[in-house]
Amino acid sequence: MSSTQPPAEVALDFPREWIEFLDPADEQHLVRADLTWLLSRWTCVYGSACRGIIGGRADDGCCSHGAFFTDADDENRVKAAAAKLxxxxxxxxxxxxKNYTEVDTVDGTKPARRTATRSGDGPCVFLNDGTFPAGGGCALHAQALRDGVHPLKYKPDVCWQLPVRREQDWITRPDGTKLLQSxxxxxxxxxWGAGGHDLAWWCTSSPDAHVGTEPMYLTYAPELTALIGEAAYRKLAELCAARLKSGLxxxxxxxxxxxxxxxRGGREPASPRQV
Structure with missing residues (x-):
């Protein structure tokens, strides 16, 4: 492998370790966590090793398309943040x-609103170019940093949650009790759906993005806390630390x-190098 060739992405299917625990603050909330992912060294490499999800557009990162809103709270949060720009x-x-959002469809049938794109094929209207005097990248993210708050307070849900996937379902146990499982x-x-296989590059599968100095459950503490609550995150962090100590x-x-x-790549020299 040459020094300029990126390492291949890993396969999608491989062994994972999971743990389940009840939320200390809610006995009807069961958390099921992927320790293989949360103890990985993934980190965002936008602006350095990120290659972008569309070939030849590394500066887009994962912002080549508009971000769909999850609910009214999501829309209102972005409205308030955009008003600061x-x-x-x-x-x-x-x-x-309505000028920086558009109505689209997620599944081709049900209308849904998302952030607008600059043109038919993107990128997101909130993405500043690298040559912009105020700095490249997400304008909402940058505004949050200027205001001294975490970017999850200003960005659409899907943007700050990536690349963590949270699924929530009500489950019924054999004894008939019901729990909310996160x-x-x-x-x-x-x-991403079927189209995810067509992305030019995706960071979670790339060794180039697994270069963090700390495990992900620590670097993504604010996001994980927002997703499952403070008490549940504290328990999750305790269990992650114990698993890391014992060995994943x-x-x-x-x-x-x-x-x-x-x-080392290439051939060894035929004779010792002269110095």
Whole structure:
């Protein structure tokens, strides 16, 4: 492998370790967590090793398409954040919610609103170019940092949750009791639907993005707390730390690849190098 060729993405199917526990603050809330993912060393590499989900558009990152809103609270949060932006901080400044959002469909039938794109094939209207004086990347993210708050307070749900996938379902146990089950796992290519397999690159499967200095359950603490609650996150962190100390069996293959010793490429010289 040459120094310029990226490491191959790992396969989507591999052994994972899971843990289940009841939320200490709610006995009807069961958390099911993917330890293989949460103990991985994934980290966002936008602006460095990120190759973008569309070939040749690394500067887009994962912002090549508009972000669908999950509910009215999601829309209202983004409205309030967008109102803080100005032409000096938002390259593609637009006034009015309907001017920076569009109605589309998630499944081809049901209408849903999302952030607008600059053109038919994107990227998101909130994405500033790298040459913009106020800085490249998400204008909402940058505004949150200027205001001293976490970006999840300003960005659409799908944007700050990626690449964690949370699924919630009411389940019935054999004795008839019902629980809300929250499942936390990796938002891999399949999370995008059938089109996910056509992405030019996806970070969760790439060793290039598994270079964090700490496990993901720590670096994504604010996001995980927002997804399952403070008490549940504290319990999750306790269990993750214990599993890490005892030794994870099913290590994420992208993390394992990133941490493996690098092999030397090319031929050895025919004779010792003269110095």
């Amino acid at each position: 100005t032409p000096e901080t938002w390259q593609h400044y637009r006034r009015g919610f 499942t936390l796992t990796e938002f891999d290519r399949r999370g 069996i099913a290590i994420h293959p992208a993390t394992a690849s990133a941490q493996a010793p690098k092999r």
